[in-house]
Structure formats: structure tokens, C-alpha cells
Amino acid sequence: MDSEWLSAAEERQPGRAILKRRRSGGSSSESCVNQLIKAADAAEVLALSPRTLWSLTNCEAIPSRRVGRAVRYVPAELDAWIVAGCPTEPGAGRALRIRRSA
Known part of the structure; x- marks a missing residue:
């Protein structure tokens, strides 16, 4: 992973860098809705x-x-779920869930 994306806290949680990279495209909530990540990420x-992620997703405990x-x-x-x-x-x-404006 790029060191420019990682802070000391993110080095302990490498998955947080994935979120940071995915969100770098914009700051508005609408642009975040357009940035989707896969289940593995x-x-x-x-x-x-x-399996735990799927269980939480299946019962709608986690936004998807x-x-x-x-x-x-x-x-x-x-992030809001956390x-x-x-x-x-x-x-x-x-x-x-973030509501998209029509």
C-alpha cells in the first residue's frame, strides 16, 4: 500500500486505507454513494x-x-455504522443509509 495514504493508525488497520483511497474522488455524500466497494474489501x-459480513448484510444490520x-x-x-x-x-x-437526492 502507498505510504502517502497510511497514517500510524492506518498501518495497524490496513483496511482503512482502502476506504480512504475509494473516497478520494470527492467529498459530497452523493459522490460517496457512487463509490461502491466489494464485500471482500x-x-x-x-x-x-x-461470512460474518454476509450474515450482517443478510439481516440488514449493516448498510449495503x-x-x-x-x-x-x-x-x-x-463509517457511519462504525x-x-x-x-x-x-x-x-x-x-x-445515505439518501440520494433526486
Whole structure:
């Protein structure tokens, strides 16, 4: 990973650099919605196993998006989930989704 993206805290959490790189395209919430990451990257960022991530996604405890059959995650929504204390109750992720303006 590029050292320019890593601070001392991120060196201990390499997945956080993925979020930082993905979000570098813009600062508005709408541009963050357009930046989606795959489940493997989200699992690495959150330090979860892919199976645990899928379980949380399946019960809508973590915010996610469906693109056809694929499941993707918005980095800003994952950050909001972490700030909210990583709730695991079914449906908790729906409250954290970023609404797109029409």
C-alpha cells in the first residue's frame, strides 16, 4: 500500500486505507454513494470474516446496496455504522443509509 495514504493508525488497520483511497474522488455524500466497494474489501476494512459480513448484510444490520445480484457497500455508510457502535440488530443498517437526492 502507498505510504502517502497510511497514517500510524492506518498501518495497524490496513483496511482503512482502502476506504480512504475509494473516497478520494470527492467529498459530497452523493459522490460517496457512487463509490461502491466489494464485500471482500468491506470485510477487510471492518476486520470481519466474509461470512460474518454476509450474515450482517443478510439481516440488514449493516448498510449495503444491491447492484443486480451483487452486493456492494458505500464507504461513508460503513463509517457511519462504525460511529453508531456497530449495531447488529436486524434492520439497523437501513437507518444509516445515505439518501440520494433526486
